[in-house]
Amino acid sequence: MLARTLTVTMFAVALLALAFAPARASAQDAQICFDAVDKVTDGGKLEDAERQAAHEACQRALAATASVVQKYQLQEADFDVTGIRPKN
DSSP states (O other), rough: OOHHHHHHHHHHHHHHHHTTOOOOOOOOOTHHHHHHHHHHHHHHHOOOOHHHHHHHHHHHHHHHOHHHHHHHHHHHHHHHHHHHOOOO
C-alpha cells in the first residue's frame, strides 16, 4: 500500500513540475520567427496573435542559442516582427 501511495505521489509531483515548467525553445521557434519576418518583408500583415506568437518564438530561440551570429539574426528578426528595438 505504501509503494502504491508513493508511486501516485511521485507521478502527481512530476505532472505538476511539467505543468509549471517554463516554456522551452523548440527547434521550430527560429523557423516560426523567420517565417513571420518573411511574411512581413513580402508585404504581408501579421495579426496581433500571430505577431505575439512570432515574438515569443523569437525570444525563446534567442535565449536558447549560444551563437553570436544567430543571436544577431534573431534580434533583427524580432525587430522586423515587433518594430521595437531591444534595450541594451
